[in-house]
């Protein structure tokens with residue numbers, strides 16, 4: 001075990017670093033490191049005599065957080081930290097926040113799923129911005145790592161409680177922009193979840209269904225009816241959404257406000273514990289799975305749907321996705337919650353990109369052997385690097401031309417977050433079924449209206465997997481259209 005305390009510094013070359021020294025009492029060795037936020041690089045093994053403490057206040061704050069003792073150093077530096085009780089898997093640091101206040105940042109050098117240190121940093125798609133699932137922009141860069149042992153994707157800098165609170169504030173509105181589409185998706189989830197269970201044969205009878213993160217409760221209402229369960233319980237953290245879910249809850253369905261981890265009912269026979277696109281947001285996926293495991297006995301099942309992390313894709317771009325799961329990494333964490341996967345399968349059609357898992361309790365914990373996820377890390381690196389190059393590539397391709405953006409949904413939000421200049425430069429946005437008249441200060445017009453006017457070039461703000469279909473559709477109407485990804489790969493279809 002080795003511990004280090006890492007302190008961000010500004011302009012190290014000009015003003016010298018904050019100095020901290022951490023002594024690992026167990027091994028009796030000391031480690032030093034500093035992070036230069038001006039150049040985004042780590043400085044380690046610097047000689048203490050070249051550093052000086054320029055803020056004793058920070059050191060005192062650090063000492064109180066880590067319950068460290070401060071002692072005077074014999075020469076060169078004024079303070080050191082000793083006897084720090086730091087978790088072995090984290091280096092700790094202080095980051096100066098935009099507010100000017102100092103907070104705590106955890107750096108995850110080790111995979112939170114399997115504990116491997118073989119992790120690769122992924123490219124940062126934008127230096128100062130990233131996107132939250134509801135389309136809003138946060139002023140923090142997206143810094144992820146990919147484990148080459150189990151394929152798990154995770155934030156290199158852990159999100160603090162405050163970061164999480166900021167994400168899920170009152171304005172968090174996922175699914176509320178297009179409620180009709182959300183209802184359609186719920187119907188499709190209902191159909192595919194039941195299909196998946198039916199394929200497993202005897203797995204379709206449940207007395208009770210519990211859904212963690214039930215949102216509007218639409219899926220829970222459908223499943224309770226269609227699986228002929230006696231009752232359904234939906235648990236939803238947002239008060240506003242929980243109130244709405246209660247108002248449309250079916251006869252046998254009840255809604256509770258709260259987090260999965262707070263759910264206190266005792267396990268009953270034949271329970272299905274369900275969660276759809278929740279676990280990737282959990283700040284502690286193990287605690288979430290343990291909460292799921294508490295709801296079932298040996299007759300129950302846990303059904304989880306989450307983005308399929310086995311292929312690099314847009315789910316990596318969502319800042320509030322704490323985890324990108326592979327089957328392997330989810331199984332590794334599940335084993336620690338005494339759960340074992342019975343089956344898993346990719347979802348299809350409009351739900352492509354998501355994966356469904358079914359777990360049951362297991363008597364003994366089995367260690368998982370992991371594999372080689374180098375190529376997944378390579379794919380993720382390529383994918384995020386492409387995003388970091390889109391703005392420049394599109395700018396070069398269009399050189400001063402007028403253009404519009406086709407699509408006003410999630411992909412448009414992603415372009416707005418990571419390549420804001422593309423949206424800013426557009427004349428308008430085009431959508432088959434405009435939901436609002438304006439988005440990002442641009443008028444949103446219907447495809448019909450667009451085709452009536454002299455068509456200008458369009459940038460496709462559509463998911464890579466739908467690009468070919470959209471391209472062919474507009475080709476028939478002789479509209480020049482490019483997709484940002486193809487521009488970057490210099491393979492743009494004209």
Ligand SMILES: [Zn+2]
Nearest residue numbers: 111114147150
């Ligand atoms: Zn791992």
